[in-house]
Amino acid sequence: MKTRITEMLGIACPIIQGGMGVGISLHSLAGAVAKAGGVGLISTAQIGFQDPDFLKAPMEANMRAIRSEFEKARQIAPKGILGFNIMVATRNYAQYVKEAVKAGADIIVSGAGLPVSLPEFVEGAKTKIAPIVSTAKSASVICKLWDRKYKRVPDLVVIEGPLAGGHLGFSREDLSKYGADTADVPDTYNQSAYDEEIRGIMKVISQFAEKYKKHIPVAIAGGIYTHEDVMHAMDIGADAVQVATRFVTTEECDAPMAYKQAYIDAKKEDIVITQSPVGMPGRAIRNTFLDKVKSEGRIPPTKCLRCIHTCNPAETPYCITEALIHAAKGETENALLFCGGRAYEAKTIETVKKVIDYFCSSCI
Numbered sequence: 001m002k003t004r005i006t007e008m009l010g011i012a013c014p015i016i017q018g019g020m021g022v023g024i025s026l027h028s029l030a031g032a033v034a035k036a037g038g039v040g041l042i043s044t045a046q047i048g049f050q051d052p053d054f055l056k057a058p059m060e061a062n063m064r065a066i067r068s069e070f071e072k073a074r075q076i077a078p079k080g081i082l083g084f085n086i087m088v089a090t091r092n093y094a095q096y097v098k099e100a101v102k103a104g105a106d107i108i109v110s111g112a113g114l115p116v117s118l119p120e121f122v123e124g125a126k127t128k129i130a131p132i133v134s135t136a137k138s139a140s141v142i143c144k145l146w147d148r149k150y151k152r153v154p155d156l157v158v159i160e161g162p163l164a165g166g167h168l169g170f171s172r173e174d175l176s177k178y179g180a181d182t183a184d185v186p187d188t189y190n191q192s193a194y195d196e197e198i199r200g201i202m203k204v205i206s207q208f209a210e211k212y213k214k215h216i217p218v219a220i221a222g223g224i225y226t227h228e229d230v231m232h233a234m235d236i237g238a239d240a241v242q243v244a245t246r247f248v249t250t251e252e253c254d255a256p257m258a259y260k261q262a263y264i265d266a267k268k269e270d271i272v273i274t275q276s277p278v279g280m281p282g283r284a285i286r287n288t289f290l291d292k293v294k295s296e297g298r299i300p301p302t303k304c305l306r307c308i309h310t311c312n313p314a315e316t317p318y319c320i321t322e323a324l325i326h327a328a329k330g331e332t333e334n335a336l337l338f339c340g341g342r343a344y345e346a347k348t349i350e351t352v353k354k355v356i357d358y359f360c361s362s363c364i
Helices: 005-007 027-034 056-078 092-105 137-151 173-176 191-212 227-235 257-265 288-296 320-328 352-361
Strands: 015-017 039-043 081-087 107-111 128-131 157-160 218-221 240-243 270-274 279-287
Touching: 015 027, 015 352, 027 039, 027 056, 027 081, 039 056, 039 107, 056 081, 056 092, 081 092, 092 107, 092 257, 107 157, 128 137, 137 191, 191 218, 227 240, 227 279, 227 352, 240 352, 270 288
Parallel strands: 015 039, 015 240, 039 081, 081 107, 107 128, 128 157, 157 218, 218 240
Antiparallel strands: 270 279
């Protein structure tokens, strides 16, 4: 399948694997996706959590892990396109980006905040950069700032909709407007309403593309689970899709089997919107942990690692690092289990190649 993104990146399929942290998309998943012809992304969110010195020196452990995870992914896919997903909300964001560039990242995708300074940290490198946006307003802010300050535009833009997993770039009011805040998602989801937002974002992007006399490819993300979803994205003008949840239940995903099984066991009514300590709404699987947070109001952190610059450890309802590390270790009832709005559709464990072949079959 040929699109502007496959031509720009030299890949076979217009599939970008979304970044999932902590520890869900590391070298195994990213390497397998890149080997199968898509774009593999490693999440830098507390990427060094398995390092023996992580609790003592988390930043140093994370920097080491960026290099080692990328090297291992590159061994799996020597000629594939590999990169990192880096959250803007991460403390020391610039250092993470610079280390990813140094490691050899082909691309950096960045959200959970507006990556207004991202071009500064990749200057002089061949690494392509892609902001994640959810509204025309956020796309306009980023493009205007990059244009004015750095005289450049994004290499591509990821438009992430309200059915995405993890942190969402929407207020609860916006989620309600799109019908994306209930247990009946996606039955209540107003696809046509968000398609209009997507067209508005694309209009903003096209204005800057015209100014720079270049095409800025767009990838649509959030709730992409079937071949029909891919085709719908292409029909409204996308050059690619970004997929995360569907890749969790693959053999190659770095998540433990207990995490994958939680997806397979989840029912539609188990998928809920929760307020993350990062300050954004998030989508996750309801479990004992979320029930405890709701009933007790607060679970104090065991040890603050000062990982998110918007987090106040004295007031946070729980430590998101601790909760996500529990998930990455398979301690699913004591964990935050981020997921997309259609995670309940997972029925079995597949291979990455089978998923990508399914997405791209009969695409042209």
